[in-house]
Amino acid sequence: MSDTVSFGYEDIPASEKTARVGGVFSNVAAKYDLMNDAMSGGMHRLWKDRFVRRVCPRGGEQILDMAGGTGDIAFRLADGGASVTVADINPQMLEVGMERAAKRGYDGLVWTEANAEVLQFPDRFFDAYTIAFGIRNVTDIPAALKEAHRVLRRGGRFFCLEFSTTVWPGFAEAYDAYSHKLVPQLGKLLAGDADSYRYLIESIRRFPDMPTFERMIKDAGFVQTKVEPMLGGLVAIHSGWRI
Template sequence: MLCACICSHSDGRQRGWRPGPALGGVNQVFESVAKKYDVMNDSMTLGIHRVWKDILVHKMNPCPGTLLLDVAGGTGDIAFRFINYIRSARERQLQRKLRQHQNLSWQEISESYQEEQFKPLGDSQVVVCDINKEMLKVGKQKAQYLGYSEGLSWVLGNAEELPFDDDKFDVYTIAFGIRNVTRMDLALQEAYRVLKPGGRFLCLEFSHVSNPIISRLYDLYSFQVIPVLGEVIAGDWKSYQYLVESIRRFPPQEELKAMIEDAGFFKVDYQNLNSGIVAIHSGFKL
């Protein structure tokens, strides 16, 4: 099962990694799929992409005050989950605080809840950075419709040359986007640059299936079903054919792990989901 998550940028050229289309070609792909992005994701994965993204945010386990950079995240899927997670964490903090002070008056309890409602994210913020204007447009529309505004900003930018200062963010995430950058080595170096010492890198991406039976079924589904769904739902066979091909060109788990280490990250590991259909890679800037 696949996901239309071909979120922004282009591809990389080391350790056997074969580049995909140039930046302009990838941008055209994203402009083509942006409006049907959510429908295609749900159709092609039977909604499982939502679970994968939930797992990514739970693995991140952000605490109130976290500053997150979500790259290639134009449609806001990770950003909205981050905000929900922080809101829940803040609510749990408040409840623990109130339980520890049983002698508080009703007025003091009420004031505490009013303060929480006024600033539900505390100092937490998420910056969504994407190179594609259409994907950002979709994300902003979703944020407005769903009521997300506080602690959320949108930036047009390239993963290979991020428009941010050094040592700025606590966490860097990229979900279904890194395989589409032109130079993956530069994107990883930029991720390292903008993270604070102690900051965490998290990458959710399609990967390589280890089970040969599942792999054969996966290939059949990918090449025979995905482009057809793209044509029927989005009227776009070509973009979804590119999606499948870009996944097959992507480095396997151990190779990507080595590339992340080459960029300077420590304690790099990965977690396979659904037999390796996708994997979450994690590393720290120490």
């Protein structure tokens, strides 16, 4: 990892990113799901449903949902019968998730504060590792991918849902204009915070494109990698297997 990393369009010392991203998510935690609905027109729910269908959780499995603070993915995985550990580096996001879980009757989830780059779990512990809209906020993405590989059992599967770069002509330009101009204003209106949502949009633009990120997953040791684009790649499901 280089000495500097991206924080939106800004390049900052790598040592500062974790704290600055933490500040963003502490600011947006209470309104995170409301803003997801507003920014995506509710489509994030369909993307997450599709993502979990690809994971195909089963009874008896142990699944780690990384960066899963508010519980959106974990609840869906638990509905499939899996035992789910929800990990997030941000305690405020975990608090929101635990409150939501209590209201919805999900009492079997394990909640833990964890850094994706240095996980506290033993080798070959989980059957699946999921991360949705979280990998782009990690300071050292290759380190996080290697940790995902380490904690998976042989035959374990890795699934990542993340924004990417759409290749649909015309749509890319329209989305770019919408996201840069309107999303920060939505953040200001609904969450009282334009700057945090400006960062979230900018972080999407700085994230590697689909082929590049797939190569990073392969470099971490995963095989049979696959990319499933949605909306021409605006959002993509990346997956791979540990052997």
